[in-house]
Amino acid sequence: GENVEQHPSTLSVQEGDSAVIKCTYSDSASNYFPWYKQELGKRPQLIIDIRSNVGEKKDQRIAVTLNKTAKHFSLHITETQPEDSAVYFCAASGGYGNKLVFGAGTILRVKS
Amino acid sequence: DAGVIQSPRHEVTEMGQEVTLRCKPISGHDYLFWYRQTMMRGLELLIYFNNNVPIDDSGMPEDRFSAKMPNASFSTLKIQPSEPRDSAVYFCASSLAREREKLFFGSGTQLSVL
Numbered sequence: 001g002e003n004v005e006q007h008p009s010t011l012s013v014q015e016g017d018s019a020v021i022k023c024t025y026s027d028s029a030s031n032y033f034p035w036y037k038q039e040l041g042k043r044p045q046l047i048i049d050i051r052s053n054v055g056e057k058k059d060q061r062i063a064v065t066l067n068k069t070a071k072h073f074s075l076h077i078t079e080t081q082p083e084d085s086a087v088y089f090c091a092a093s094g095g096y097g098n099k100l101v102f103g104a105g106t107i108l109r110v111k112s
Numbered sequence: 113d114a115g116v117i118q119s120p121r122h123e124v125t126e127m128g129q130e131v132t133l134r135c136k137p138i139s140g141h142d143y144l145f146w147y148r149q150t151m152m153r154g155l156e157l158l159i160y161f162n163n164n165v166p167i168d169d170s171g172m173p174e175d176r177f178s179a180k181m182p183n184a185s186f187s188t189l190k191i192q193p194s195e196p197r198d199s200a201v202y203f204c205a206s207s208l209a210r211e212r213e214k215l216f217f218g219s220g221t222q223l224s225v226l
Contacts, residue, residue, distance in 0.1 A: 032213045043203065043217040044155070089155065093213050099168065100145075100213055102155040 002027040006103030023090035024072040031094035116218035130192040135204030142209040149201040
């Protein structure tokens with residue numbers, strides 16, 4: 001089945017700096033790659049997603065890039081703010097079993 | 113819409129007791145998922161339903177776990193008997209058929225088995 005690896009496990013940045021979180025997946029048939037944000041004690045919420053027919057997608061300060069050949073995708077957050085502090089999960093689906101498989105998560109801390 | 117509603121928010125029970133977690137998906141959603149979140153294993157899919165029918169329960173850890181969806185607006189996840197290693201946050205999520213991968217999560221149930 002699909003295996004999603006996420007790095008780094010923790011990331012600390014200064015307010016205003018950029019943050020990049022990277023994920024790799026194993027199933028070349030996967031075609032949908034969402035990112036979820038989970039604040040402490042809250043539910044995971046979808047913040048951005050990308051399908052395999054595009055290489056990049058932006059939404060204000062966040063962007064996701066996809067490299068299907070290398071089977072990796074990344075989340076980019078620019079001009080980070082303290083409210084960006086949370087756990088971010090990548091995921092992949094569309095491959096065997098067509099189930100959404102999550103990465104282990106990245107704890108992002110934005111220091112003000 | 114109030115979103116996906118789960119109850120209870122917190123459950124503390126003793127080993128060996130039966131635990132029932134409840135979920136009300138977003139009205140009109142066709143898919144319902146049960147996930148378990150732990151520090152060690154992250155977010156794991158336990159089971160999912162399409163139009164109230166269980167499609168894939170390969171993530172259910174063992175026979176102590178069971179899930180039902182008697183109608184489009186209600187699902188339960190039952191653990192009997194519960195064990196300390198079942199302690200986790202259990203999330204329910206739902207989605208529309210045309211965008212089944214876009215999950216809307218409930219607030220979760222924090223389960224502690226003593």
